[in-house]
Amino acid sequence: MKAWISTTRGVPSASLQLKTDWPQPTAENLKQGDVLVKVTAAALNPLGYQMMKLLPNFIAKRPSVPECDFSGVIVDGNGSAFSVGEKVFGSVRPEDAIKFKQGSLAEYAFLPASTVCKQPENVTDIEAAGLFSVGLTALGLIETVNLKPGETVFINGGSSSVGAAAIQIAKAKGLRVVATASGRNEELVRSFGADEFIDYTKEPLAAYLVKNPPSVKYSAIIDAVGMNNQTLFFKSEAYLAPNGPYITTSAIPNTMAEFGTVISNMSNIFLRPGFLGGTKRKFTYFVVKPTPAHIEEFTNYVRQGTVKPFVDSVHNFEDVLKAYEVQMSGRARGKIVVKVDPTVV
Numbered sequence: 001m002k003a004w005i006s007t008t009r010g011v012p013s014a015s016l017q018l019k020t021d022w023p024q025p026t027a028e029n030l031k032q033g034d035v036l037v038k039v040t041a042a043a044l045n046p047l048g049y050q051m052m053k054l055l056p057n058f059i060a061k062r063p064s065v066p067e068c069d070f071s072g073v074i075v076d077g078n079g080s081a082f083s084v085g086e087k088v089f090g091s092v093r094p095e096d097a098i099k100f101k102q103g104s105l106a107e108y109a110f111l112p113a114s115t116v117c118k119q120p121e122n123v124t125d126i127e128a129a130g131l132f133s134v135g136l137t138a139l140g141l142i143e144t145v146n147l148k149p150g151e152t153v154f155i156n157g158g159s160s161s162v163g164a165a166a167i168q169i170a171k172a173k174g175l176r177v178v179a180t181a182s183g184r185n186e187e188l189v190r191s192f193g194a195d196e197f198i199d200y201t202k203e204p205l206a207a208y209l210v211k212n213p214p215s216v217k218y219s220a221i222i223d224a225v226g227m228n229n230q231t232l233f234f235k236s237e238a239y240l241a242p243n244g245p246y247i248t249t250s251a252i253p254n255t256m257a258e259f260g261t262v263i264s265n266m267s268n269i270f271l272r273p274g275f276l277g278g279t280k281r282k283f284t285y286f287v288v289k290p291t292p293a294h295i296e297e298f299t300n301y302v303r304q305g306t307v308k309p310f311v312d313s314v315h316n317f318e319d320v321l322k323a324y325e326v327q328m329s330g331r332a333r334g335k336i337v338v339k340v341d342p343t344v345v
């Protein structure tokens with residue numbers, strides 16, 4: 001089959017090769033509970049290029065197919081609830097990606113039926129391709145902060161794919177939302193439902209919030225950017241309620257040079273108690289662990305139009321390097337989708 005293959009650690013332009021003879025999974029690869037999917041569209045995640053740049057070959061088990069999110073059709077339901085030809089979207093789990101050297105930038109993938117969902121009829125394959133990781137992450141973040149209707153959640157990164165979905169889910173649950181982005185994205189972020197917008201480019205965000213604290217401190221802060229610089233957390237006593245959780249989606253260094261910053265932040269967060277000057281707020285890293293109930297709840301949000309698909313750009317399969325450039329710019333407004341089937345819409 002045709003597939004993009006990550007061959008070595010490095011940036012996508014150094015690591016990726018387009019193959020047309022990569023082994024195609026068949027029914028023989030399926031264990032009980034697995035399904036075989038023909039991928040029609042794949043979506044990139046920041047984690048894809050970050051792992052390409054950081055993980056050595058022996059851990060990533062290269063050569064292997066990168067990326068996880070996709071939409072497609074069931075080719076073999078293997079006794080599951082899915083039938084042949086059914087439209088689905090889903091995500092290859094990181095552990096399966098490494099073990100079986102597979103990902104979504106290829107024509108076929110096999111994966112547990114529990115990581116696949118039926119595609120709602122109101123979205124196209126292009127729109128569905130990027131929904132799984134982002135949607136279930138956003139839902140998990142909102143569930144983890146566990147606020148009551150009327151409480152305020154601060155979402156850093158309201159125009160990130162995760163942030164956009166989190167705003168929409170927070171509003172569906174009756175929360176008040178304050179969200180950040182650069183000024184060019186204000187209208188977009190408000191269109192997702194944000195009640196208040198802060199342009200983080202005008203002034204360093206934590207300093208701005210210390211100077212202009214909310215009249216009632218935020219009940220929770222979600223960092224939907226995944227920042228390596230944790231100043232927003234370190235200063236949070238000024239604007240986050242004492243029991244309010246601070247939860248982040250990631251803190252993966254972009255370069256080897258950033259490793260030092262991340263390690264020093266982590267030791268300050270986890271090893272320095274409040275009485276020695278540590279921040280007296282709870283810090284959590286979020287790792288998505290979707291259950292069937294989460295999948296059902298999120299798919300319903302999409303079906304009802306509560307969470308709308310958010311696509312930045314669509315790229316032909318041969319143009320994957322251009323797609324990665326958009327992802328690596330950090331300025332995407334929505335998912336970056338790659339057509340695996342050239343006829344997909």
Ligand SMILES: NC(=O)c1ccc[n+]([C@@H]2O[C@H](COP(=O)([O-])OP(=O)(O)OC[C@H]3O[C@@H](n4cnc5c(N)ncnc54)[C@H](OP(=O)(O)O)[C@@H]3O)[C@@H](O)[C@H]2O)c1
Pocket residue numbers: 045046047133134137156157158159160161162163180181182183184185200224225226227249250251286287288327330331332333334335
């Ligand atoms: N834990 C998980 O399971 C999981 C799953 C999916 C994603 N993630 C992580 O979640 C994070 C977001 O991923 P994503 O795919 O949603 O990202 P994305 O869509 O690629 O994010 C791009 C957006 O981030 C905004 N942004 C960049 N820097 C910002 C800053 N300092 N403050 C506010 N906004 C900023 C940009 O808006 P402007 O141009 O206006 O700055 C841009 O619109 C990543 O770290 C990713 O690895 C985690």
